[in-house]
Amino acid sequence: MFAYTLRRLGFALVTLWLATLLVFGALLLIPGNPAQAILGIEATPADLEALEARLGLDKPPLERYISWLGGVLRGDLGQSIRYERPIAELIVARLGITLPIVVASLLLATILAVPLGILAARKAGSPIDLGVSVASLLGIVLPSFWVGLMFIYIFIVWLKLPLPTSFPIGGWENPERALAALVLPVLTVALASASFLVRLVRGSVLEVLSQDFIRTARAKGLAERVVLYKHALRNAALPVVTVLGLEFASLLIATVVVETVFGIPGLGSLSLTAISARDYPLVQGVVLVIAAFIVLMNLLVDLLYGLLDPRVSYA
Amino acid sequence: MPSQVAQSKPSRRPSRWARLPLALRVGAFLIVLILLMVLASTLNPTNPNATTPNRLAPIFTEGHPLGTDILGRDTLARVLAGAQNALYVGLVAVGIGLSVGLLLGVLAGYFGGWLDQILSVLLEALYALPALLIALLLAAIFNPGVTTSMVAIGLAAVPAFARVARAGVLSVKALPYIEAARALGMGNGRIMLRHVLPNIIGPLVVQASLAFAVAILAEAALSYLGLGTQPPNPSWGRMLREAQSYQELTPYPVIFPGLAIGLAVLGFNLLGDGLRDYLDPRKRS
Numbered sequence: 001m002f003a004y005t006l007r008r009l010g011f012a013l014v015t016l017w018l019a020t021l022l023v024f025g026a027l028l029l030i031p032g033n034p035a036q037a038i039l040g041i042e043a044t045p046a047d048l049e050a051l052e053a054r055l056g057l058d059k060p061p062l063e064r065y066i067s068w069l070g071g072v073l074r075g076d077l078g079q080s081i082r083y084e085r086p087i088a089e090l091i092v093a094r095l096g097i098t099l100p101i102v103v104a105s106l107l108l109a110t111i112l113a114v115p116l117g118i119l120a121a122r123k124a125g126s127p128i129d130l131g132v133s134v135a136s137l138l139g140i141v142l143p144s145f146w147v148g149l150m151f152i153y154i155f156i157v158w159l160k161l162p163l164p165t166s167f168p169i170g171g172w173e174n175p176e177r178a179l180a181a182l183v184l185p186v187l188t189v190a191l192a193s194a195s196f197l198v199r200l201v202r203g204s205v206l207e208v209l210s211q212d213f214i215r216t217a218r219a220k221g222l223a224e225r226v227v228l229y230k231h232a233l234r235n236a237a238l239p240v241v242t243v244l245g246l247e248f249a250s251l252l253i254a255t256v257v258v259e260t261v262f263g264i265p266g267l268g269s270l271s272l273t274a275i276s277a278r279d280y281p282l283v284q285g286v287v288l289v290i291a292a293f294i295v296l297m298n299l300l301v302d303l304l305y306g307l308l309d310p311r312v313s314y315a
Numbered sequence: 316m317p318s319q320v321a322q323s324k325p326s327r328r329p330s331r332w333a334r335l336p337l338a339l340r341v342g343a344f345l346i347v348l349i350l351l352m353v354l355a356s357t358l359n360p361t362n363p364n365a366t367t368p369n370r371l372a373p374i375f376t377e378g379h380p381l382g383t384d385i386l387g388r389d390t391l392a393r394v395l396a397g398a399q400n401a402l403y404v405g406l407v408a409v410g411i412g413l414s415v416g417l418l419l420g421v422l423a424g425y426f427g428g429w430l431d432q433i434l435s436v437l438l439e440a441l442y443a444l445p446a447l448l449i450a451l452l453l454a455a456i457f458n459p460g461v462t463t464s465m466v467a468i469g470l471a472a473v474p475a476f477a478r479v480a481r482a483g484v485l486s487v488k489a490l491p492y493i494e495a496a497r498a499l500g501m502g503n504g505r506i507m508l509r510h511v512l513p514n515i516i517g518p519l520v521v522q523a524s525l526a527f528a529v530a531i532l533a534e535a536a537l538s539y540l541g542l543g544t545q546p547p548n549p550s551w552g553r554m555l556r557e558a559q560s561y562q563e564l565t566p567y568p569v570i571f572p573g574l575a576i577g578l579a580v581l582g583f584n585l586l587g588d589g590l591r592d593y594l595d596p597r598k599r600s
Binding site: 023026153240250275280287 | 328420436437439440442443445447448451452454455456457459474488526532535536539540541542555556559563569572573574577580581584596
């Protein structure tokens, strides 16, 4: 187990390092002078020179990469050009809004998907199963940001529910308003995620229920409840956990997009501002942080999988 | 007394089409529908970008069956033109993902060893960068547009194609006929092209169909964020972005592009699922 953990950890570190190479290397491809691109054509030569020095453009790329990577390792992602503040600070502030949406959506999606998936699997072929399948298919094929737009129309324009359509300017200083502003975004992201999870849970439970050890458990006279909860679900959980890591990545991305629908100043709007302001260091920072989250989540899921399933080989 | 049996017609075998998986049939039907939308768009005399004084017309307005947007542009014409855009972006993105992924996957699976390990680590790293992140990087370097979004979606699709190709090569490589080909003195390139590739096409076609669905969703999301197709060109995602600002005035410019996205994504998903069932010998009766 120890060797497996170590190997998996090493693999995650290599992945992260490759991500830094990619994120840094991409910006070397900028055609022309990046300082000129940021400041526009009206920039004075003095301004250009100052910005070039600030971005370290006067040094060779390898030296820039090493000093940038050194900063990243210390948690210093550099200064934002647009906001004139440390990038790490900006990202942490935005994560304070994005992460609660991600976590709440994942929780709500699990609460919705697990019981519904089990129910659909137990009543496979019934109208309930059909209903769950159709609903989940809709949730998968309809883009989550469109569902968010429809929610705004249905709940706010049509039903006139007193929900704010944007995040309060003071952020979490006004917790009630902030929470109210997150209701629809969380519902939107959670439904998209639950649609995907419910199919997985259903398939996984159905697969396990058809196996020999379940027939044995029933044959020896165990109550159906015991068969389901003690024998089936524990085994059905494995494939679900494997995919949770991948699901986390798509949930994070869905959140970034859905934030835009609801005017929520999270990581999504930060990255879009960075693009339109040509704030290259900020784009680098945001992309790197999101990629790091995805790598870490995959690592956690792999380790969890090793713990849950004694059959996983650690060799 | 005439026999009941003699009167009944001999039961006919269901046609080839009827024996295909239901998902495959529905998926194919929806994709034909999307192709008809593209055809209608090219034949449609209404310019999807032409503005008219008839702004925010409701549905079933004469000349504008799906209404108009805030600039008086015909929603139907724009949704149809959006189909063209979605298919174009999907084709190019899946083409990039398939060609790069196939090349890397076949090389990794066929040669194995250190090449396989290096490629696997690289592809795993690419997995941590979803299309949106690649699109953000590309949009920062070049200008955001349909090309950067296609490349981003294509690159994000590479690892999945490579994984499918590698798994296929690994299962084919061990078969005796590959050994026979090698014994006959065939070179690696010829074996890969003539004997390995034709036998792993099935799973790749399934993956291409599923990737097409993902590409359409991703293109819509990127265009919605302003990182994809630029105005005035109609893209389903772009239309949603524009219509959001006056959503409380009329919901139709929001409803129809979304439904079109859902239809196209459903079509390619079902086609992929159906093809997988069809190509799986265990599920074929």
